[in-house]
Amino acid sequence: MRFTFERRLRQPGWLSLAVPVASVLFAFFVAGIVLLATGHNPLSTYRQLFDAAFLQTGSLNQTLIVATPLAFTGLAAAAAFRMKLFNIGAEGQMYIGAITGAAAGLYLGGNGGSSAFVIAAMVVMGCLGGTAWALIPGVLRAFCKTNEILTSLLLNYVAGLLLTYLIFQSQSYWRETKGFNASVFPTGKELPPSAVWPGWTIHVQGGITLPLGAGFAVAAAVVLWVLYKRTRFGFEAQVLGDSDRAARYSGVRVRRKILAVMALSGAIAGLGGASQVGDFAHSVDGDPNGLQKLGYGYTGIVIAALARYNPYAVVLVAFLMGGLENAGNTLQGANFPAGLVGVIQGIILFSALGGEVLIRHRVRIVRTKRGVAATEPGPAA
Amino acid sequence: MNNSLLIVLIASGIAYGTPLLYASLGELLAERSGVLNLGVEGMMLVGAVMGFWTVQRVHTSAGIALTAAILVAALAGAVMASIHAFLVITLRASQIVSGLALTIFAGAAGLSSYLGNDLNLSDAPARHTFHAVFPASMQRWSVIGPIVFGQDILVYVSWACVIAIWLYLSRTRPGLNVRSVGESPAAADTMGINVTSYRYAHTLAGGAFAGVAGASITLAITPQWVNGITGGAGWIAIALVIFAFWRPELCLVGAYFFGALQALAPQLQARHISLGPTVLWTNALPYVMTIVVLVVVSSGTARSRLGAPAALGNAYAREER
Numbered sequence: 001m002r003f004t005f006e007r008r009l010r011q012p013g014w015l016s017l018a019v020p021v022a023s024v025l026f027a028f029f030v031a032g033i034v035l036l037a038t039g040h041n042p043l044s045t046y047r048q049l050f051d052a053a054f055l056q057t058g059s060l061n062q063t064l065i066v067a068t069p070l071a072f073t074g075l076a077a078a079a080a081f082r083m084k085l086f087n088i089g090a091e092g093q094m095y096i097g098a099i100t101g102a103a104a105g106l107y108l109g110g111n112g113g114s115s116a117f118v119i120a121a122m123v124v125m126g127c128l129g130g131t132a133w134a135l136i137p138g139v140l141r142a143f144c145k146t147n148e149i150l151t152s153l154l155l156n157y158v159a160g161l162l163l164t165y166l167i168f169q170s171q172s173y174w175r176e177t178k179g180f181n182a183s184v185f186p187t188g189k190e191l192p193p194s195a196v197w198p199g200w201t202i203h204v205q206g207g208i209t210l211p212l213g214a215g216f217a218v219a220a221a222v223v224l225w226v227l228y229k230r231t232r233f234g235f236e237a238q239v240l241g242d243s244d245r246a247a248r249y250s251g252v253r254v255r256r257k258i259l260a261v262m263a264l265s266g267a268i269a270g271l272g273g274a275s276q277v278g279d280f281a282h283s284v285d286g287d288p289n290g291l292q293k294l295g296y297g298y299t300g301i302v303i304a305a306l307a308r309y310n311p312y313a314v315v316l317v318a319f320l321m322g323g324l325e326n327a328g329n330t331l332q333g334a335n336f337p338a339g340l341v342g343v344i345q346g347i348i349l350f351s352a353l354g355g356e357v358l359i360r361h362r363v364r365i366v367r368t369k370r371g372v373a374a375t376e377p378g379p380a381a
Numbered sequence: 382m383n384n385s386l387l388i389v390l391i392a393s394g395i396a397y398g399t400p401l402l403y404a405s406l407g408e409l410l411a412e413r414s415g416v417l418n419l420g421v422e423g424m425m426l427v428g429a430v431m432g433f434w435t436v437q438r439v440h441t442s443a444g445i446a447l448t449a450a451i452l453v454a455a456l457a458g459a460v461m462a463s464i465h466a467f468l469v470i471t472l473r474a475s476q477i478v479s480g481l482a483l484t485i486f487a488g489a490a491g492l493s494s495y496l497g498n499d500l501n502l503s504d505a506p507a508r509h510t511f512h513a514v515f516p517a518s519m520q521r522w523s524v525i526g527p528i529v530f531g532q533d534i535l536v537y538v539s540w541a542c543v544i545a546i547w548l549y550l551s552r553t554r555p556g557l558n559v560r561s562v563g564e565s566p567a568a569a570d571t572m573g574i575n576v577t578s579y580r581y582a583h584t585l586a587g588g589a590f591a592g593v594a595g596a597s598i599t600l601a602i603t604p605q606w607v608n609g610i611t612g613g614a615g616w617i618a619i620a621l622v623i624f625a626f627w628r629p630e631l632c633l634v635g636a637y638f639f640g641a642l643q644a645l646a647p648q649l650q651a652r653h654i655s656l657g658p659t660v661l662w663t664n665a666l667p668y669v670m671t672i673v674v675l676v677v678v679s680s681g682t683a684r685s686r687l688g689a690p691a692a693l694g695n696a697y698a699r700e701e702r
Contacts, residue, residue: 004700007701038499086481140675145679146672146675147675147679150616150619150620150671154613155672157665161661161665170661295490298484298485301481302482338498339490339491339493339494341490342490342491342495343486343492349481350464350468353468353478
């Protein structure tokens with residue numbers, strides 16, 4: 001008996017929903033076995049997890065704070081991966097977006113610009129910062145054919161070092177140099193009030209603030225969807241992703257597409273960085289154990305893959321993953337296994353990948369015919 | 382003489398380069414069979430944590446504990462690689478996404494951190510570590526003393542591995558088979574070579590090497606467990622394979638070069654040499670140089686791409702041949 005894979009001519013629609021859902025369930029099942037094997041009770045651990053993610057007072061508010069950057073990095077990954085351009089650099093592009101966005105906020109806000117103008121400038125600068133950082137691997141890929149996976153990833157480390165350097169190892173524009181606290185522990189300079197992004201509070205569960213950045217993330221998802229489903233640009237990018245040669249023969253300008261998609265992906269990640277500063281941190285977080293420990297850029301890849309690169313699904317999955325990450329952060333230490341969330345995410349991604357095979361192929365169990373096997377010459381015969 | 386910056390950089394470049402060398406040799410084996418594994422960083426971290434755990438918990442003499450630690454680390458790396466192998470060889474999933482998934486699953490925020498925390502490893506330094514093999518009098522010899530005789534056993538074993546892998550790939554029948562599987566799996570299949578088992582074996586061997594690479598960090602270079610201790614070494618190792626044109630002897634050269642770059646930051650700081658934002662550029666140098674080297678190697682496109690296995694990154698499906 002053995003398994004064979006037959007390529008499906010038509011992929012049933014329900015599978016593209018069933019496979020991600022089953023992947024998540026399977027991941028929790030396997031992680032449960034890991035928990036059992038290491039002496040934890042899976043059911044009570046999962047209850048703790050869901051309480052801290054969605055049910056406790058204030059938990060939804062915290063989940064939104066984590067879900068917003070994840071939506072940006074998820075969209076950034078989806079935008080590029082769709083074209084089979086593997087931009088693993090959303091992490092670093094987000095740092096650079098935070099740095100440039102904060103620069104705009106500190107400078108213009110300090111010079112008394114109106115709030116709307118300052119915020120608009122932060123958005124633009126954040127996008128530009130992310131784009132510039134993403135164009136390094138983009139240009140290298142387009143003109144030197146250098147593998148963008150490795151270059152974009154290595155630049156994450158460089159961006160992280162730069163972030164730490166600006167706050168901890170230099171007297172930069174972004175660092176708070178006045179006051180008692182600044183002499184004890186290095187911190188980023190606080191944004192002036194006009195550069196702080198507004199939020200809308202809903203009065204349930206002790207107050208949930210919808211950050212402006214979450215609105216930008218949803219808007220970015222709509223833009224991406226329209227771009228990929230309704231425009232020539234998106235169509236050509238997808239053709240290029242499916243078959244490089246077909247795209248080239250039909251006259252798609254490959255270099256230009258690579259640059260455009262990398263720039264777009266970087267801009268979304270950079271906007272996430274600006275939102276991180278404007279919505280939540282209100283200063284540049286250079287602590288190696290702060291923003292850099294959270295790994296939003298890498299989780300964004302998991303989100304994009306699970307959402308099968310559909311922008312709307314990215315936003316939804318980002319919210320669910322945000323809950324998971326938030327619970328992982330709040331529960332850390334207190335009898336809760338650290339790293340569990342990463343393990344679950346990894347298994348989700350593995351099963352989603354394995355599930356892709358089921359979407360593309362029909363699996364058949366074939367019985368080996370005894371008679372045929374016996375006539376085959378072999379050591380046993 | 383032996384304290385001059387150049388000698389110290391070469392000697393510590395070899396020490397720092399050894400994890401890179403093991404990891405890139407492993408990745409080379411997998412890639413030569415046509416399997417790209419981007420999960421090196423994750424496999425290294427799991428190897429690092431499991432090797433460290435063995436030394437902390439197995440109460441025997443130093444030699445046995447360290448040998449056991451290396452074996453456990455290799456096994457852990459191979460187990461991690463088997464997930465990737467199953468997904469990309471049997472299920473034919475995308476090698477790129479699966480490798481990334483492996484790094485997320487096993488990496489700094491995943492399984493390695495889970496294990497490190499659950500086994501309470503971060504509170505104490507390693508009980509046993511790898512030391513220089515040769516007596517101190519030999520290490521004092523000028524120039525070759527620190528460079529050749531100042532190293533631990535893992536360094537000498539890695540030299541043996543380079544020679545063994547070079548011989549295996551270029552002089553043996555199975556080595557030839559591996560290369561044909563990596564170049565043209567369909568042709569290899571026609572010749573009666575079992576593509577699936579060759580790919581499985583070499584992906585798992587690659588994982589074992591990555592595991593040893595991880596353990597060589599926690600047991601020789603910085604003998605402790607810290608979350609994410611590899612700091613991107615796995616990615617540099619993947620780049621090294623490209624840089625080395627998929628040849629083991631060039632992996633050695635590249636690994637020591639990048640090892641020396643890593644050793645540069647602490648050396649300059651210890652000698653109070655500063656040049657502009659020294660902390661920033663010395664720490665960023667290994668990453669930036671990797672990118673520069675990748676660009677140089679890839680810009681000659683077709684000519685220098687000669688080394689890449691033709692079927693690298695492609696799943697093999699007999700019925701779609």
